[in-house]
Amino acid sequence: MNPMEPRPQPRNNSRSYLLAALLILAALNVLLLYFYYQERQDNKTKDATIAAKTEEVLIAKTKLDSISTQLDEKIAEIRQLGGNIDSLMKIKAQLEVDKRELKNVGSFDSKKYDQKIRNYQSLLAQKDQEIARLKEENGVLAQQNQTLAQENSGLKSEKQSLSDSVVSVTIKNQELAEKVTIAAALRAETVTVTGVNAKGKETDGGEYKAKRTDKVHISMQLSPNGLAKKDEKLLYIRIIDPNGAVVSDLATGSGEFMYNNQGMIYTAMQKFTFDNTRQRLDFYYGRGGQRFIEGKHTVEVYCEGFRIGDGEFTIK
Numbered sequence: 001m002n003p004m005e006p007r008p009q010p011r012n013n014s015r016s017y018l019l020a021a022l023l024i025l026a027a028l029n030v031l032l033l034y035f036y037y038q039e040r041q042d043n044k045t046k047d048a049t050i051a052a053k054t055e056e057v058l059i060a061k062t063k064l065d066s067i068s069t070q071l072d073e074k075i076a077e078i079r080q081l082g083g084n085i086d087s088l089m090k091i092k093a094q095l096e097v098d099k100r101e102l103k104n105v106g107s108f109d110s111k112k113y114d115q116k117i118r119n120y121q122s123l124l125a126q127k128d129q130e131i132a133r134l135k136e137e138n139g140v141l142a143q144q145n146q147t148l149a150q151e152n153s154g155l156k157s158e159k160q161s162l163s164d165s166v167v168s169v170t171i172k173n174q175e176l177a178e179k180v181t182i183a184a185a186l187r188a189e190t191v192t193v194t195g196v197n198a199k200g201k202e203t204d205g206g207e208y209k210a211k212r213t214d215k216v217h218i219s220m221q222l223s224p225n226g227l228a229k230k231d232e233k234l235l236y237i238r239i240i241d242p243n244g245a246v247v248s249d250l251a252t253g254s255g256e257f258m259y260n261n262q263g264m265i266y267t268a269m270q271k272f273t274f275d276n277t278r279q280r281l282d283f284y285y286g287r288g289g290q291r292f293i294e295g296k297h298t299v300e301v302y303c304e305g306f307r308i309g310d311g312e313f314t315i316k
Helices: 012-080 086-101 110-137 140-150 153-183
Strands: 188-196 215-222 232-240 255-259 262-266 268-273 280-286 295-303 306-315
Touching (some): 012 110, 086 110, 215 306, 232 262, 268 280
Antiparallel strands (some): 232 268
């Protein structure tokens, strides 16, 4: 070989280029994974915020409904006693406006509505004082006291004896009615939950992936009960997420029902006719395009004032 000819370059340059390209691809993959994780965390936060705000709206609506009922009673009583109700009618109209504004969950301001509710409650207390004053002016209380003073002791004793008998019978009837009501309560033998994807395919097992779960299918079988009436009944379902909040949305039919003399938020409600044949009830619930958050969810089933069954499922 001629010593003046150039020597061929080693292949180390090609290997260096290949290694650099692989490092760049690895860095891009890490960056993509980071963005995916951040988006997932943001979605979780948004879901929790929407659920909390929806529950605040439902609570505010319940309080305004109660105030509206009390206000109607005050208006009727003051009108009967001859008082002026013009200002109350204006307040009633404003109350209806406040209730309609609750339909816009996005613009709901809890502090603003808490202040409105306190103002309405203060007004109701003032109207109680006005009603008491009107009663005095009309001689209602004076007439009642005069009538009671004219009753003789024998008539009082007879009335008291009769009243005691009526109370005793009433208490026994109430106790019997309560026992019959409890015995007639429905029971769900099993409550199962399966996951349903966007194409309608169902998966069982109790654990479902969030990105593949568009809805949940809640199924239960009712125990036979000869004391239960064969009529149309309302079934309330509560889905409680891992944070302890009730999954609810006014747009998908959520609301409130009474349980043990207290208002409770329900996820969804369904009507059915009980026929005492160990019938099976099926219910599908989706979050309107939102994903279920990860973790264990509890399902509670209520009917006619009783908690008749429970179930659970886990989102991964």
